[in-house]
Amino acid sequence: MKSITLKGRKVVPGRAKGEAVVSAEPISFIGGVDPLTGVVTEPGHPLEGVCLAGKVLVYPTGKGSTGGSYRIYDMAVHRTGPVAFVQLQSEPIATIGAIMGDMPVVDGLDRNPLEVIATGDTVEVDADRGLVIVTPKEGSPGIGAAGQGEKKCF
């Protein structure tokens, strides 16, 4: 399938590639994600049970307490976290965690990534150039199918 390129702003430099996990809801990394597995644990969250390890997380923004920054760093060290963040907005807690863990982050894209990217698409984040290159999954509806990701990765 043909790839689509979105252009936005570099927040944390670096490049990474992975399968997209799309969430229409913000995520709290304290009490909301298991740092040992990378699985979302917040009850009732659209991504509950979905593993973020090695994925490109496409979401609106982080939420929750300041300890969340350390939690994301912890996931980066143990390789249980996303490899990159594509976000609508940069709030400090999660974004600072990504800085600490050297995880590339882009925001302010020219098209809404929650609509353009679907869970399962292959996404290449080139934060240095502010680019997000999306290759849709075969047979993908093309519209964000949040919560449809695989349930386990370990």
Next chain:
Amino acid sequence: MFLTDQEKRMLDGEMGYPIQKGMQIMTVLGESFGAERMVDVASSHMPGASIMLLGRAGMMFVEEMAAKGGQFRTFTTTNPTSCDDTLWEKLGISKEIVDLQTRLTAAYQKLGAITCATCTPYFIGNAPRLGEHAAWGESSAVVYANSVLGARTNREGGPTALASSLTGKAPAYGMHLTENRYGKLLIHVAWRLSGNFAYGALGYHVGAIAKQATPVFTGIPANVSFDELKALGSALATSGAVSLFHVVGVTPEAPTLEAAFGGKKPEATLEYTARDERAAGEHLNLEKSDHVDWVYLGCPHCSILEVRDIARALAGKKVHREVELWVNTSTAVRTLAQHMGYAKAIEEAGGMIVCDTCPAHTPTKEMAKKQGYRTLTTDSAKMAHYVAGEEGFPAHYGSTDKVITAAITKKWEG
């Protein structure tokens, strides 16, 4: 956000990895709060100093910054740790926690911090001046720095305070800007308050109403002690998220009522009454029984004058043998208390001077179980609030005299 050429070089990594990480953090923080530029920071106080709060990941990040050559560019002090180096075994804290704590403290020292392990760093010389920019964590210390010293700091978390220490910068928003430092609420104190309980109850009552707004007090006498202002500020930051208060005729940015409000009218005016004090006291005094086993003084950490007064109050008396009395302070103040003979007086009466930690930073539940503590009796609104909320310990809350009496009699006179 505008960055100077030097700040751009920091962000581009020309001045090393730790400074680059710090500058990335400062930039993201600044942009999310709409800051237009950075300010130079000369003083920081690090809230993430206890391994209990920071966890292994937080410790590893601090170690990584130290290993990659980070050197603090500000006068940096550290908040309480998870244990007293000399008492941890007696207090029932595990060796594993002590070892991790030792690693974390060593990493901070390598980065250039003065690891004083106290929530009252202003007593050991970290005292930024009027109008000086700072990056402090620890809510009670933030309020003291802004209000009593007139320095300018937001309420920093662990990573942002660390980033400011590494870069010597902070984004100019919130408390750094003059227009955000004026009062919003006016509180008339109609009678003369005295001591930690009275000022703590005032702060606890007003903080809940103020939330993030800056209160301005009138009716507080010019000879109010720094300990009373410490009690007031710590309670304001417990029931609310207050960063700054003014006391007309006392604190440096409030020579007059007009100056405190920047010429504007208060958004609300309140009268603080004896009924409000009683309500705040009852709200925090959650322990129904008169049972006393753990008596706690020193939240925020005692000044030397508080230690002196406790020593005097205990002269010729004995703490009940089934009661543990903690007088909590920094190692620096304990050393001075030893020099002055206050430590000996407290220890001879059966009390214990505990340093470098506090029940909010130590594995309290685990420790209390081992020690057999069931209740906590304190003169601190902040401690009464947090032990009940975080540790599931109901508290007795009252004046310093009443608390010391309870340590002697093992009975709370409700």
